[in-house]
Amino acid sequence: MEPEASHHSDMFCAGTEDDPDIKVMMAGSTLRKVKSRSWKKQRHFRLLEDGMTIWYKSRWAGKGHSTFSVTEVEAVREGHQSELLLSIAEEFPANLCFTLVFHGRQGNLDLVADSPEEAQAWIQGVRKLIHKVQTMDEKERLDQWVWDWFHKADKNKDGKMNFKEVRKLLKMMNVDMNEDYALHLFTMADKSESGSLEIEQFVHFYKILTQRDEVWKVFQDYSGDGEKLMLEELENFLRIEQQEGERSAQHAEELIDCYETSESVKEQGAMSLDGFQMYLCSQDGSIFKPEHRELHQDMSQPLSHYFISSSHNTYLLEDQLRGQSSLEAYIQALKRGCRCVEVDCWDGSDGEPIVYHGHTLTSKILFKDVISTVKEYAFKASDFPVILSLENHCGVEQQTVMAEHLKLILGDMLLTTLVDGQIPQQLPSPEQLKGKILLKAKKIGGLEDCFDETMTDEVSDEEEDCDGESPSGEQPPAECLTQNDKKSKSKVSQDLSDLVVYCKSVHFHGFEHAYSHSKCYEMSSFSESKAKRLIREAGREFVQYNTRQLSRIYPSGLRTDSSNYNPQDMWSVGCQIVALNFQTAGLEMDLNDGLFRQNGCCGYVIKPDFMRDSSTLFSPEKPEEQQNYRPLRLSIQVISGQQLPKVNQKEGSIVDPLVRVEIYGLPQDQAREETSHINNNGFNPVWNETLNFILHTPKLALVRFVVEDYDKASRNDFMGQLTLPFTCIQAGYRHIHLLSKDGTAIPPASIFVNVNISELT
Structure with a gap:
C-alpha cells in the first residue's frame, strides 16, 4: 500500500514543494535498483x-518497503560514476544513471x-534537499527530529496520537517514564x-518532556529575575563559566542575535531560557573550540613538521x-581528508598494471583507474598535497606504463620538478605544494645526481617487513612467501624513477646513519612492530629524526582482518605518515579522525613546537625534562545525557548508559575514568559525577568521550x-555531540558537561 498523504502541511517542504524536481519525486518514479551486473530490479521510489x-x-x-532519510545521503553522483554502473555502461547510457552516496560506511545505491x-x-x-538539510539551524534540526519520530509512531497515519x-x-525514543507522570504531561x-495529540500539540508535549532542570539551574545562577538573562548577566556567564x-x-550580543527565539526578549537585549538552551546545544556551545575547526595553523613549515592523515592498503574495502x-x-579515504594513499602495483596479464593485495584472493582493479579516481577526488576535502605511496611489484616494462599513466592522467597535478629549482636542505611546505600529487617510490640516485644512471639496490617497504622480525611461530606476510633474494636487485624503470622528487623510498640503516648520511627527501617505511621497538629503544632519536625526514608506519602483515594499531604511540615520537586501514571502524580510526578534525579537516596538523626543532631533546618517556614543562589538570563534570541512541532495537529495551572519558597521549598520560550507569534512561539521564585527570604533555593528548x-x-x-x-577543548558548560561507530553525526544525541582546566600548583 502507498503511504498516505499527511494531514500536516509540512514546515520542511516550505520553499521546495513548488519546485518541479521535488514534485516529480513526490509523485514517485519507477527506478531500477542495481546491485550487481545480474541483479537489476525495478522499484517504486517516492519522496x-x-x-x-x-x-x-x-x-x-x-507489505515490505524500505525508507531512508535525506539526512543520510552525502552526495549524488551523476552518470557512470560507480564501478558497478561503469561495468553495465553498454546496457544503460550515462544520462539515465545516478548513484546516491551515504555518509559513513553504508553502501551506495546505484539507480537507473x-x-x-x-x-x-x-x-x-x-x-536541493541535501542543501536544505545542510543549512538547517539547531531549532529546525530538533523540530525535524521530533517530526520524524511522530511519523514513525503514527501507525494509522491519521496525523494524531492517542496516549x-x-x-x-516514548519507548522507541528511549524514555522509560512513570505512567502517571506521562499521562499528566499528555493531558x-x-x-x-x-x-489525542496532533503534531503541534505533540511538539508542545515533547517540549515539556525535555525541559532540562540542569540547564534551568545554571540559568537561575545568573538571571536576576529568573525569567531572562540581561546582556550584562549573559556576559558574566560567558566570562566566569x-x-x-x-x-x-x-560575544553575548552575537549569541542573543543568533539564538534568542522570542522577538520581544531580543528587543530587550536579553536571552530567555529557550534561547539559552538553544545556545548551549549549538556549535557555539559545543566542547570543540570553533576557531580550531577552521584552517588556522601555519602551513608554511617543512612537510616533516606535520602529522599527515594516511591510509594503508587504500584499495581494500x-x-x-x-x-x-x-x-x-x-574515494571514501580522500573524502575523509586522507592525504597519503597506498597503491599496490603488480604486473597485469595484458600489459596493464593492476592493483590488489599480492598473493591473496582480493579482487583486482586497474592502476590507471586508481589514478583517475585519485585525480578526481584528491582535492575535494583539502587543497594540500596528496602523497601516492607506491608499493611497486611490477617489472620494468609495466613500470614504464605506470609512469605514462601518471603523467598523462595527472598532468600538471603531478609534481615532477623541484619547487624552486634548488636541491633542498629541508622539505617544502604544504602551502608550497598545494594542489600537487607527490609520488613516493624508489628512485635511481638522488636529486643531486638525477642524471646518474646507476641502479640502487634498495628493498621495498613490504620486504622490510620480511626481515625476520616476526616473533617465532608467526607466519610472515603473504608477500614474503614467494619472494626470492633477486627481488631486491630488481630494476627500477628510469621513467618511473624520474617522477619521484621529495619522497624517495630508502631502507632504514639506523638513526646514526640517517643523521650523518641521509637527505631530507629520503624516507623509510616501518612496520608497526619495528616502529614500536625503535620507540622503546631510542624514542628521543626517533623524535629528532622526524624533525627532518618523513617516516611512514604501516600495520603488521599479520593483521589480515584489517584491524588497526593505536596511532598515538607513533605520533608521540613525531612520525608523520601513520597509515591505518580506513575501512575499519573503531577506537584507532576515532583517534585518527579526532586528531585531524581540527585545522579545517585538511589532513595536515602541525606538530607541537618541541617536536619541530632539530636539536630537540624531547623524550616521550621523560616529558618532565622538556623546556616549558607545564602539566595541567583536566576536570570534567559529566552532568547529563540527551536523546541517546537506542542500541538494541527490541521493542521494550531501554539503555542503561554510562560515560567514560579516555586520555590518549604519552605513556604517563594514558588514563580512563567512568561514571556509574543510570538504569533505564537513554532519554535524559543525569549523572552529576566529576572525573579528574592530570596531563603532563597536553599538546599531544587526545580526549575520547564514549x-x-x-x-x-x-x-x-x-x-x-x-x-x-585536548588543545581544542573549550572550558565551561559544553555539549559533546556524539558520533556513531562510523564517525557520522547522530543528532540530537549529546552529553552535557562542565569542563575545568587549571595549572597544577
Missing part, C-alpha cells in the same frame, strides 16, 4: 510529504531511470481534550585476504563517541 524521507518498494512484494528527464529530476531534487501510541513512542498538552575573558561582551579491491575505497550501554553479563554496547585533541 514522502515530510520532504525528508525517501520510500521505496517492489511493485509485487506484499527510464528517461534522462526523470534522472535529472531525481539528481537535482536530492541535491497508548505516545507511550509506545497538559491535549489542549482540545480530544484524547565559559572562561571567554575579553571577548565575552561582543574489507579484509586483507579476500576483501574487495575498489575505487570506492580511494557512551556505552551497561551490561553486567556481557560486554557493554557502544552507543556513541567523540574524540578531539
Whole structure:
C-alpha cells in the first residue's frame, strides 16, 4: 500500500514543494535498483510529504518497503560514476544513471531511470534537499527530529496520537517514564481534550518532556529575575563559566542575535531560557573550540613538521585476504581528508598494471583507474598535497606504463620538478605544494645526481617487513612467501624513477646513519612492530629524526582482518605518515579522525613546537625534562545525557548508559575514568559525577568521550563517541555531540558537561 498523504502541511517542504524536481519525486518514479551486473530490479521510489524521507518498494512484494532519510545521503553522483554502473555502461547510457552516496560506511545505491528527464529530476531534487538539510539551524534540526519520530509512531497515519501510541513512542525514543507522570504531561498538552495529540500539540508535549532542570539551574545562577538573562548577566556567564575573558561582551550580543527565539526578549537585549538552551546545544556551545575547526595553523613549515592523515592498503574495502579491491575505497579515504594513499602495483596479464593485495584472493582493479579516481577526488576535502605511496611489484616494462599513466592522467597535478629549482636542505611546505600529487617510490640516485644512471639496490617497504622480525611461530606476510633474494636487485624503470622528487623510498640503516648520511627527501617505511621497538629503544632519536625526514608506519602483515594499531604511540615520537586501514571502524580510526578534525579537516596538523626543532631533546618517556614543562589538570563534570541512541532495537529495551572519558597521549598520560550507569534512561539521564585527570604533555593528548550501554553479563554496547585533541577543548558548560561507530553525526544525541582546566600548583 502507498503511504498516505499527511494531514500536516509540512514546515520542511516550505520553499521546495513548488519546485518541479521535488514534485516529480513526490509523485514517485519507477527506478531500477542495481546491485550487481545480474541483479537489476525495478522499484517504486517516492519522496514522502515530510520532504525528508525517501520510500521505496517492489511493485509485487506484499507489505515490505524500505525508507531512508535525506539526512543520510552525502552526495549524488551523476552518470557512470560507480564501478558497478561503469561495468553495465553498454546496457544503460550515462544520462539515465545516478548513484546516491551515504555518509559513513553504508553502501551506495546505484539507480537507473527510464528517461534522462526523470534522472535529472531525481539528481537535482536530492541535491536541493541535501542543501536544505545542510543549512538547517539547531531549532529546525530538533523540530525535524521530533517530526520524524511522530511519523514513525503514527501507525494509522491519521496525523494524531492517542496516549497508548505516545507511550509506545516514548519507548522507541528511549524514555522509560512513570505512567502517571506521562499521562499528566499528555493531558497538559491535549489542549482540545480530544484524547489525542496532533503534531503541534505533540511538539508542545515533547517540549515539556525535555525541559532540562540542569540547564534551568545554571540559568537561575545568573538571571536576576529568573525569567531572562540581561546582556550584562549573559556576559558574566560567558566570562566566569565559559572562561571567554575579553571577548565575552561582543560575544553575548552575537549569541542573543543568533539564538534568542522570542522577538520581544531580543528587543530587550536579553536571552530567555529557550534561547539559552538553544545556545548551549549549538556549535557555539559545543566542547570543540570553533576557531580550531577552521584552517588556522601555519602551513608554511617543512612537510616533516606535520602529522599527515594516511591510509594503508587504500584499495581494500574489507579484509586483507579476500576483501574487495575498489575505487570506492580511494574515494571514501580522500573524502575523509586522507592525504597519503597506498597503491599496490603488480604486473597485469595484458600489459596493464593492476592493483590488489599480492598473493591473496582480493579482487583486482586497474592502476590507471586508481589514478583517475585519485585525480578526481584528491582535492575535494583539502587543497594540500596528496602523497601516492607506491608499493611497486611490477617489472620494468609495466613500470614504464605506470609512469605514462601518471603523467598523462595527472598532468600538471603531478609534481615532477623541484619547487624552486634548488636541491633542498629541508622539505617544502604544504602551502608550497598545494594542489600537487607527490609520488613516493624508489628512485635511481638522488636529486643531486638525477642524471646518474646507476641502479640502487634498495628493498621495498613490504620486504622490510620480511626481515625476520616476526616473533617465532608467526607466519610472515603473504608477500614474503614467494619472494626470492633477486627481488631486491630488481630494476627500477628510469621513467618511473624520474617522477619521484621529495619522497624517495630508502631502507632504514639506523638513526646514526640517517643523521650523518641521509637527505631530507629520503624516507623509510616501518612496520608497526619495528616502529614500536625503535620507540622503546631510542624514542628521543626517533623524535629528532622526524624533525627532518618523513617516516611512514604501516600495520603488521599479520593483521589480515584489517584491524588497526593505536596511532598515538607513533605520533608521540613525531612520525608523520601513520597509515591505518580506513575501512575499519573503531577506537584507532576515532583517534585518527579526532586528531585531524581540527585545522579545517585538511589532513595536515602541525606538530607541537618541541617536536619541530632539530636539536630537540624531547623524550616521550621523560616529558618532565622538556623546556616549558607545564602539566595541567583536566576536570570534567559529566552532568547529563540527551536523546541517546537506542542500541538494541527490541521493542521494550531501554539503555542503561554510562560515560567514560579516555586520555590518549604519552605513556604517563594514558588514563580512563567512568561514571556509574543510570538504569533505564537513554532519554535524559543525569549523572552529576566529576572525573579528574592530570596531563603532563597536553599538546599531544587526545580526549575520547564514549557512551556505552551497561551490561553486567556481557560486554557493554557502544552507543556513541567523540574524540578531539585536548588543545581544542573549550572550558565551561559544553555539549559533546556524539558520533556513531562510523564517525557520522547522530543528532540530537549529546552529553552535557562542565569542563575545568587549571595549572597544577
